[in-house]
Amino acid sequence: MVLDTNNEKFATSDEKIQELTEISQKYSKIISRAILETEKNIIGQEDVVKKILISIISDGHVLLESVPGLAKTLLIKTMADIFSVRNVRIQFTPDLLPADILGTKIYKNNSNSFEIQKGPIFHNFVLADEINRAPPKVQSALLESMQEKQVSIHGETFQLEKPFLVLATQNPIENEGTYKLPEAQVDRFALKILIDYPTKENEIKIIENNTIETEIKAESILKPTQILEMQEFNSKIYADKIILKYVASIVDSTRNPDNYELDLENIIEFGASPRASIWLIKTAKANALINGRGYVISEDIKEVAHDVLRHRLILTFEAEADEITTDKVIDMILDKIPSP
Incomplete structure (x- = not known):
């Protein structure tokens, strides 16, 4: 056009x-x-990769829906390597507590005082794996960090390092032991992306990549400051x-x-x-x-x-x-x- x-x-x-x-x-x-x-590591998911890049550029979060085994963890790790940022995977389970994600205060005997111990949310790219397996109070613990880019721990507020992306996953075919995401939580995600199975041809490439002796590692393309520049330009x-x-x-x-x-x-x-x-x-x-x-x-x-x-x-x-x-x-x- x-x-x-x-x-x-x-x-x-x-x-x-x-x-x-x-x-x-x-x-x-x-x-x-x-x-x-x-694409060195993620085969046959070009549209998914593009949509996640769109979410990063627009400074939004992503909800991925797919069955297990479709390289979601590898995807976010590869993205983190390319963008030179820190990443973490949090496995959501029914016994998870908000403090397990955000952090808490712990008592130090040597200093006779309480100190803040920050949780895994203090990373740039956070993979919230099977988010619907955690109870609502844990899911809601992500609300402030996703919307305000900050975390409150026992009355103290901490800013999260930018860029900050939450990539949450949920399994569409298994409902036992899961908790439906609250509408307020779902609305915080910019995109909901569906991941389908790879084609037979792409699966052959996946098998080849994962059965060779040499590990394929993605190279760094961007620095975090360049991502922030791109996000700022996107609004223009x-x-x-x-x-x-x-x-x-x-x-x-x-x-x-x-x-x-x-x-x-x-x-x-x-x-x-x-x-x-x-x-x-x-x-x-x-x-x-x-x-x-x-x-x-x-x-x-x-x-x-x-x-x-x-x-x-x-x-x-x-x-x-x-x-x-x-x-x-x-x-x-x-x-x-x-x-x-």
Whole structure:
């Protein structure tokens, strides 16, 4: 798509858009290198890798849904190596306590005083493995850190080191011994990404990579300061008012489907919140950046719409009984709402 800056729907100047595009192209080349480096270890998950990079650039968190054994731990470790940041894996279990994640105060005999012992949340990339296996009070312990990028321990507040990413996983096929994530918790995730099984050809490559004597290690591509620069620049990418109206229409249609001639009244029980609109724009900007553009187009919105909205729509019991998924509903909305 060629940006027609003479059209009234694009109110910014040619020079400004050109400047933003040139910077985006510079970052896009770096991200392309990062993707190639990730593919040394992560085979056949190009879309997942791209979406996680989108979440990092837009400074959001990710909820991954997949069956065990699809390299989620390897993925975040590889990402951490590429971005030169510290990472940690926390296995969520029914007996986990908030202090096991955040930290606590411990008494030191030699100093006759209490000292703060920080928990594993004080890392840049945090893999919350099987988050739905921990009770709600533990899940809620992540709320402050995810939203405010800070942790409170016994009345003292500590800022988390940036960049900070929580990548939580849950198993969609096993419900025994699990606790459903509270809606407030789910809404904190910018994206919900579904990971599917690899193809037969990709599985052969996976077998080859994991049965050789030499370990394949990803090289460092970016420094943490460069990630922060990219996150700051992402907010500057141009999104025209017509794009904002498009996003607002998509989200509003989940609450008022009749206004858009969508037969969803008995399908959607609760629509998406304004946070969905914000993340649609933020992640669409990141998608534009990855594609080397300094401006958002409707295709950027469509690229991230399912991942942003699928966990923010609550369907009725009747819809679930009829095996209607949120992805099907989002398809209906995107087909109905005219793109600019």
